[in-house]
Amino acid sequence: MYQYDEYDQAIVDARVEEFRDQVRRRLSGEMTEDQFKPLRLMNGLYLQLHAYMLRVAIPYGTLSGKQMHMLAHIARKYDKDYGHFTTRQNLQYNWIKLADAPDILAELATVEMHAIQTSGNCIRNISSDQYAGAAADEIEDPRPWAELLRQWSTFHPEFSYLPRKFKIAVIGSEEDRAAVRLHDIGLQIHRNDAGETGFRVFVGGGMGRTPMIAPVIRDFLPKADFLSYMEACLRVYNRYGRRDNLYKARIKILVHEIGADEYRRQVEEEFLHTRTLGLDAPQAEFDRIAAHFAPPAFESGLSDEIDRSDPDFALWLDQQVVAHKVPGYAIVNISLKPTGGIPGDASSAQIDLMADLGETYSFDELRVTHAQNIVLPHVRKSDLYAIWQKLDAAGLATPNLDLVGDIIACPGLDYCSLANARSIPLAQKISERFGEIGRQRDLGELKLKISGCINACGHHHAGHIGILGVDRKGEENYQLSFGGSGAEDASLAKIIGPGFSEDGVVDAIEKAVNVYTALRTDGERFIDTYRRVGEAPFKEAIYG
């Protein structure tokens, strides 16, 4: 993975000093909250329900054991001994004091971490495929490009006061494990007819109040033009994105209102200009970055044999372990969704344990996924049993990857000042209702996502089952929708009917699941059956 050189370190250190001074000026009254807010947001610091919340960047979801240990340390020293992994591969601390924030950033900087641009109307953390560099289906590792984008977007002066936040995702396979079509810009590495790799560029996707699937703006962008083209895309947005209405300020609204063809035309016109400015880093820079992502020293001649005699281990193996491109190796998914637990939360002890496992068994590398889970990307099959035993002892071995118990939930009204309803208690109830693992496995892949408000941080629009918490006359109420997907078969979930109480929606889900099992044909997932038979049978069963 990428290692800072003296320049990267100097840039992060300078930011810490800058923020320290900004906090000083806020506390002394030289700055009002209105003036300070965009500055603290650009350092990932929110004011939430109970305290300040700090969102630490985990660039494209990749981190080392040392960095993971630092996250545990900060949880212990400055917070309440736990952290929350988010749907954008970041980590959040919920109980931060403003006065401590500069010191926290200083400590993070010692392990090449930061909270730069994890909030604010600027380019956010670049996200990517959690299996990058390990998956068998990968055309090319997208992470060097994600790192190039990270550097290009960090403190980009022209794009620090955009109309709204800007989220970019990069992948390197046909299968979309990063929901690129639901990002402001999605980039997919693919091959053209000449066999060269370049980028398919999607612009204008997103969730929130008006979810949209991004159209293709450019089918093949050559690598040499990468940054010039991104500049053009962002400049058109910065100039023409709406600034009159907060809820219509994302680029998806611009692309929708002027049309993809017109947006493309404007970008291509600006690109003719930006490509003359020498903005693209030279090949030598890309090669330097890419060298950090060279495969680790995989052993050869390793056994593919696994002893499955322990039934609990076998269950975990079947659900959590995914094929690696190198023989003898595997990708391990660590569940942060224990039955009845808080999705995505991990105690400092659990974070330390995962760090140790990364260091010992995965070439010192871990990943964070959009589903709020953790990945050990490069594990020898011969080590799987030992890893499972350690995970199991720490409550991290629930075998529910992509099953109905693998719930994605935003923090909701328990933590978030933007929320209308709580999401975590609902996730816990659903998890308990479907707790029996045999039943979950029978139901198969079922991506259930819960958001506590229309901002959709729980990605409910992309859920096979999506739930939106609303405020209905002062009471928490839940809208149920079906048929969303963030994968390459992208679709937006559709509301099934009037909303429910917390208990009501759990019952409704059970009814829907029963419809699925009654009507499914061989090999169909919940979403496949829903797409085939339509909403009518589900509606009938739920509302009777």
Next chain:
Amino acid sequence: MGDLIRFRDDETHEEPAVTLDAFLGQSNATAVRLEPTDDPRALIPHLSRLSLIEVSFPKFRDGRGYSIGSILREAGYAGELRAAGDVLVDQIGPMRRCGFDAFLSDAEIDRDVLDKLLSLHAHVYQKTVDGRAPVWARRHG
């Protein structure tokens, strides 16, 4: 209103800036004022006779001026490029990187804070119109 902060050696321009429409309609103005919605490229044929372009920042959160400044410098404009309005001390650094070399804020700017902020960032990742070498250029000579 704060004092004019300038990073230029030449004389301060005294002539009032006219609006873009007025400028394009008349022949002899040498100073023009752009609003965030104005297209700076309309000035490209006239840049050589402009001594001052003032770009309005009505609200500090409105970042359109940063693109306006960049576009003007990319087009070769060499006169004074002034950011005016809701300009806070923490924005002056990024504005300079977008080509601005003069600042007229609605509020007083603390010069000590400004000097400290401007000295903090020895390295920049991106190539912009300010001419500073981006980090990748330093890495590869």
Next chain:
Amino acid sequence: MKILTGNDLVTGDVIWWTGDGWSRHLEHAVDVDGQGEAIAAREEAARHVNTPYVIQAEMTGEGPRPAHIKDRIRAVGPTVRPDLGLKPADPTIGDWVI
């Protein structure tokens, strides 16, 4: 009744206007009647509070109870982690919030 709330600037703690200062405990909150906005402006300018606002509450035997669930959650902490809230030993706190 109307009560005034906000967050402590330095720590981020949820605080309530008591009439002559700010407390982390909702029970100490007083009715600000029509003075809420004025007190908020003054206290924010003095940096005794960050982003204050006035809310509706009803007086009960246990003290003020905010009308909106969001502020009840602010008063005691996340419902899913009562151990981290203001009243970790109170088993009835979940019912009070909801």
